[in-house]
Amino acid sequence: MISALIVAAGLGLRMGSAQRKQYLQLCGRPMLVHTLRVFDGCPDIRSMVVVVPSDEMDFCKKEILPAASIESRVQLITGGRRRQDSVFNGLQHLGDDQEVVLIHDGVRPLVSTALIQDCIQGALQWGACIPGIPAVDTLKRIDSQGKILDTMPRESIWMAQTPQAFRLSIIRRAHLEARRLGREATDDASLVEALGIPVHVVAGSRENIKITTPEDLAYAEVLLKMRG
16 A cells, blocks of 8 residues: 655744744645645555644644545644654554555645656656756755855755655664764655665656745645646
8 A cells, every 4th residue: 555644744944934834825825735736646656644843733623634635544743853753753653454555745846747657657667756957057066154065966866855765664764774873864765765675766747846935835825726
């Protein structure tokens, strides 16, 4: 079986809004609702674990899930201090009968069903698979004073996206090892890489943006309206 783990427990401080960004309106619906509906519409996804802030559980039960009209089996659980902790919490609520789990940012509502399925197939084939897009700008590494240290080879640099898909046994082991060693990472693939397990990349989408700022939200509105 295949499950989705949707991480929506962040504070969203860079958005500058009193409301957490995952609940901001996007084309008339809360952003998180759009994300959930895409995964619910994927025939391969049988269940979802949605990680939300502890003080928003009731709100999500009363407002988000009904608005999403989700047909899949959904568990709402509380997040942790860091994204990494929230993912770990979510993994503990997946049954051992789950073969693959897709870990996705709740604030990437423009993910497509086709990309989800590509990641599923990649995880089934390789054990660990993420979507990514090649860097298009010249990349500079700088020091704390803003001085350029070197120019990175753009041809070999890709920018990681979600959903990141893994066989459940692999990603559980990666998170357990990270907790044992005090290892921190900004994405789940990094924890798997630290085990020496290869992670493969499939082509992501430039529309699959992570909404972080008001400008991102405005751009997402345009993209959704273009989709009709």
